[in-house]
Amino acid sequence: MLFSNTIIAKANLKRFEADFLAKVRELAKEDLGWMQRKEVLETLKEKGKELPKQWSITDGLLYYKDRLFIPANEDLQTLIAKGCHDSQVAGHFGQEKTLKIITRDVY
Numbered sequence: 001m002l003f004s005n006t007i008i009a010k011a012n013l014k015r016f017e018a019d020f021l022a023k024v025r026e027l028a029k030e031d032l033g034w035m036q037r038k039e040v041l042e043t044l045k046e047k048g049k050e051l052p053k054q055w056s057i058t059d060g061l062l063y064y065k066d067r068l069f070i071p072a073n074e075d076l077q078t079l080i081a082k083g084c085h086d087s088q089v090a091g092h093f094g095q096e097k098t099l100k101i102i103t104r105d106v107y
Contacts, residue, residue, distance in 0.1 A: 029077075
C-alpha cells in the first residue's frame with residue numbers, strides 16, 4: 001500500500017526551511033514508491049488530466065490533503081519527530097505530548 005512507508009507532514013511552505021525541502025527532494029529520489037507516485041501525477045498533469053482527489057505537485061514536491069508527502073526515510077522521519085519533541089519556547093515535552101503534536105501535524 002502506498003502509505004505504509006511514508007509520513008505526510010503538514011504542507012505550509014512558510015513553515016519549512018529551504019534546507020528541509022531540499023533534503024525531502026533529495027531523499028525522495030531514493031524512495032521508489034514516492035518516485036512512482038510522482039511519475040504518475042506528472043504524467044496525468046502533462047496530459048491535461050485531473051490529478052487524483054487531494055493530490056498536487058508544487059516545486060517538484062508531492063502534497064496530499066495539503067500536507068507535504070514525506071519519502072520513506074528513517075532519518076527524515078526522525079528529524080520530523082525531533083522537531084516536534086523539543087520546543088525552544090516550551091522546553092522538553094513528555095512522550096504523550098510529543099505523540100499528540102506529531103499526530104496533529106503528521107498524517
